[in-house]
Amino acid sequence: DIVLTQSPATLSVTPGESVSLSCRASQGIGTTIHWYQQKSNESPRLLIKYASQSISGIPSRFSGSGSGTDFTLSINRVESEDFSVYYCQQTYSLPFTFGSGTKLEIK
Amino acid sequence: QVNLLQSGAALVKPGASVKLSCKASGYTFTDYYIHWVKQSHGRSLEWIGYINPIGGYTNYNEKFKNRATLTVDKSTNTAYMELARLTSEDSATYFCSSGGSYPYYWGQGVMVTVSS
Numbered sequence: 001d002i003v004l005t006q007s008p009a010t011l012s013v014t015p016g017e018s019v020s021l022s023c024r025a026s027q028g029i030g031t032t033i034h035w036y037q038q039k040s041n042e043s044p045r046l047l048i049k050y051a052s053q054s055i056s057g058i059p060s061r062f063s064g065s066g067s068g069t070d071f072t073l074s075i076n077r078v079e080s081e082d083f084s085v086y087y088c089q090q091t092y093s094l095p096f097t098f099g100s101g102t103k104l105e106i107k
Numbered sequence: 108q109v110n111l112l113q114s115g116a117a118l119v120k121p122g123a124s125v126k127l128s129c130k131a132s133g134y135t136f137t138d139y140y141i142h143w144v145k146q147s148h149g150r151s152l153e154w155i156g157y158i159n160p161i162g163g164y165t166n167y168n169e170k171f172k173n174r175a176t177l178t179v180d181k182s183t184n185t186a187y188m189e190l191a192r193l194t195s196e197d198s199a200t201y202f203c204s205s206g207g208s209y210p211y212y213w214g215q216g217v218m219v220t221v222s223s
Contacts, residue, residue, distance in 0.1 A: 034209045036152075043202055043213035044144075044152065087152055091208040095168035098152040 002026050002090050004033075004099035012107040016077055021102045023071040023088035032092040035064055035073045038101075039084040047086075048073065078104070109133040111203055111214035118220045119193055126189040129203030129214050136179075137161045139205040139212075141186040143177065146216070147199040155201075158186060193221045 003026040013019055023033060031051035036044040046055050048064035051071055061076040075082055083106055088099040114128040129141065143155040156167035158177040165177050176189045186203055198221045204210030 032208075036210075043216055044204075044210070045213070046206075046209070046211050049209060049211075089152070089154075089209065094166055095170070096154040096209075098154065100151045 001095055002029060002093060002097055004088050004090055004097055006086075006088060006099035006102050008102060009100070010103045010105060012105050013078055014107045015080055018074070018076050019078055019104065021073040021075075021086055021104075023066075023073070023099050025069045025071070025090060025092075028068045029090050029092035031067050032090055033064075033066070033071045034089045034091065035062075036087045036089065037082075037084050038087065044087065075104075080106075109205065109212040111205060111212060113201075113203055113214040113217045116218045116220070118222065120223055121194055121221055123193055124189055124191040125193060125219055126187055127201055127203075127217055127219070129186045129188075131184045131186070131205060134205070136181060136184040140207065141177070141179065142204045142206065142210045143175070143188045144202045144204060144210065145199045146202065147196075155188070160186070190219075193219075195221050197221050 005024045007022045033051050035048040038044040047062050052064045063074045065072050085101045085103045087101045110132045112130045117125050119125045137160045140157045142157040145153040155171045158165045160179045174191045178187045200216045200218050202216045203214040205212045
C-alpha cells in the first residue's frame with residue numbers, strides 16, 4: 001500500500017499568516033493526490049484535486065502543488081475558519097490511502 | 108445541490124452485521140461512484156471501497172474485502188454497505204461519498220458502536 005506521510009502533525013499559527021502543509025508519498029504517484037479539510041464533528045470537504053486543481057466554491061487562498069512524491073497544500077493568510085484538520089489522499093493505486101492529517105491550530 | 112443522507116447511528120453486538128444506507132439526491136445517481144470511508148474516533152480516514160452504480164462494479168480495500176459488501180438500489184438512488192462479523196475495532200464513524208476516483212461530496216457520517 002502507498003503510505004502518505006503528512007507533516008507537521010500539528011501546526012500552530014496566528015490568523016493572517018501563510019502556511020504550507022506537506023504530504024509525502026512512499027512511491028511516485030504522479031499528481032493523483034487530493035486534499036480535504038475536516039472541521040470538528042463534520043464531514044471532510046474536498047479542497048484540491050489532482051495536486052493543484054481548484055474546486056468550485058473553495059476560497060482562492062487554498063492552493064496545491066507538487067508531483068511524484070512530494071506535495072504541498074498552501075493557505076495564503078489563514079483565516080479563523082481554516083483551523084481544522086487537513087488530509088491528503090492518493091488515488092494512484094488501490095487501496096486508496098489517506099495521510100494521518102495535519103491539525104492547524106491557533107497560536 | 109448534491110446531498111447524501113446516511114442512516115442513523117447503530118449499536119450492534121460483537122459478531123453481528125450492520126447495514127448502512129446512503130441516499131443520494133441532487134445529481135444523476137449513475138454519474139458518480141459511491142465511496143465508503145471509515146474514521147475511528149480521533150483518528151485518520153480509511154478507505155473501505157467504492158461501487159460504480161451503473162453496473163455494480165466494486166473495488167475493495169483488501170483489509171475489508173471479506174467483511175464489507177457494497178451494493179446499490181438504482182430505483183431509490185441508495186447505496187448500502189454491509190459490514191459483517193463486527194468487533195470493537197469496527198466502532199467508528201462511517202462516511203459515504205460520491206465522486207469519480209476520489210470522494211467529492213460527503214454524507215454526514217454515521218456512528219457505529221459495537222458493544223455487548
